[in-house]
Amino acid sequence: MLGAGVFASVGPAAAAAGSGLLVALGVAAVVAYCNATASARLAAVHPESGGTYVYGRRRLGPVPGFLAGWGFVVGKTASCAAMALTFGAYAWPSHPAVPAVAAVVALTVVNCLGVARTAGLNRLLVAVTLLALAAVVVAGLGGGAVDTANLAGWADADVPGIGQAAALLFFAFAGYARVATLGEEVRDPARTIPRAVPLALGIVLTVYVLVATTALLTVGPEGLAAAAAPLAAVASSGTLGFLTPAVRIGGAVASAGVLLSLMAGIGRTTMAMARDGELPRALAAVHPRYRVPHRAELLLGAVVVVIVLVADVRGAIGFSAFAVLVYYAVTNAAALTLDGPSRRWLRPLSVLGLLGCLALAFALPVATVLTGAGVLAAGVLGRALVRTALRGSGSDPST
Template structure:
């Protein structure tokens, strides 16, 4: 075991569900439908169903593994324990790099909704630093802030659903926009893009060292958060398609705001924009916590610099990892525009869950909670969805993984250290 101090177990089931739900019902619900509709038109509903099935398989694997290994790090730890150091490293590296980029993209999305163009990058950096400060002073503050954001977002989504499903006739494309496009390839690509929105339940597993009674709490919280998110996504998807049609959704930068306008609820548009900004803010709030914990676990095994493994003596959070993450994300915001990073993030997350499914398939009977067939279906689903993402996303994802592999090879050749004891 590591000689580093452990994290405090302060999160109950409700807190864990809120953190997972805040990660899923966040900026993705305001941003993911447009690229999915561009790939498949109204076929995104089929893609949503496929993404949900793959997410369920992955959730059962994550829950089963987290119950056996209730510590920080998620699939990085599970891969190391069940498959070896290299699979664990690939999972952890993909998660850290992909979610760091996602954190930057979500911060910029927040700024795009909140302020005019010239102020967006400074405001995005300020938001990241503020969220890092919230996480720095303890995980219970992270959960409390997530509850406030999720509550606001759920109110906004309820307004969109009521407007989309109960108001007058659609104002835009009508039946012409309800066609499926792109065939099965387009549908599968939309599923891969929509999977981006479901990936938040991993945040619960990566924070396993801070959950009370983790063997019981983590599986329940993962499945509860996933189920709630799926219901919300289905209702929003139907509302958007019935109002705008697939072709209009594909070209809309703000499809949920367009729904309330098209249905004659223009007065609700500012509320929707506030909700979108809050959701975009909630996503990096949870991401900073999750990436910080995975970085902590990797640093404990020296797959990242050892000094990142420090835990604050008072607040009991991985403060160096979170500060470093905030600085890296801020630098990315300054030099890049990552609002189109959904495909890249999906690729990294699908690789992460591919390893999780394989790891769960190796667990013995006393630790098995779900049939092995779910892990097999999840692994196949991850491969298929990753392979049908946009080619640029696949190439970027492969390049990032290759950089990580080269880094670890150099580190092993130079120092050859073992895990911390």
């Protein structure tokens, strides 16, 4: 989670919501909390690789499960491209595609070596990211450029703009699903996952509120919206501008960390769908030594490289947000079917999460909504056509 929203979403969100950025961050956090709670409870009951693809399939049926899995795979693949391009823009602004492709190749190799190494490298990346975000806050608040007038006018922000900004900022919170999608590789998942998910979300929200407030106080919503690297603009706004290179390095490191986590989660969901025949079964192969879905990881790396060469960062973020919000709508719908002592308080949260996901998804620009809905519909239609053809040929497709 750390890095995606701060380094990639704050600018577009400020352009949409203006001084209402913090309100939008709060809305995104509420929806994310509902989703995180539903994900954690479902993961405890179904500790399997695949996340909401598995939950939807087990509790709602094969079509909702496929919709969630397809939305996750295509949405997060777009996220991978966005993060790779962000890495390239910070690492080598004049030729961003070169380091972007190099990062995808390198992290594909890391993921193919196994989750233990992935987790260790991710801890290092998060530590560097936190140091960079600390540099943003110190440079912003200590550089003498703070203007409290930049926070004025938040009450005048329009509801559609706040909704669109919240959808874009939601992109930053969605990383808690990585815990659930790695369910088969976690010790004592019934205890560990419900504790890890809200803890991670709480830490990230605290960091985002601090950084977003600093950014608004120093450069204001207009400055954030206009900057190609918003947090670098914050660091350079005052007398402590010498910290700007550290922020740029942090932006690259943060993007690499998010990319690493995303690729691990997509590979496991792809593997789970391939096991059930929803994707080519060859992608369900697990490496005999490293115990990872190596074919799925290699295919993902190749697809992301292609997207990086033609992608637009902001468009990729919007498309990813729409697809992932649909994914979490299925998560909340699946959580509504859970029984047990937690049902009384879980059900209202799941209803709020379901309605919140749908509202934010359709608050995005019309072109993004149409593109996202078209891709998701194409996946569902393609699945139906393949299954019809298999039945017609006498095969017995998995349902």
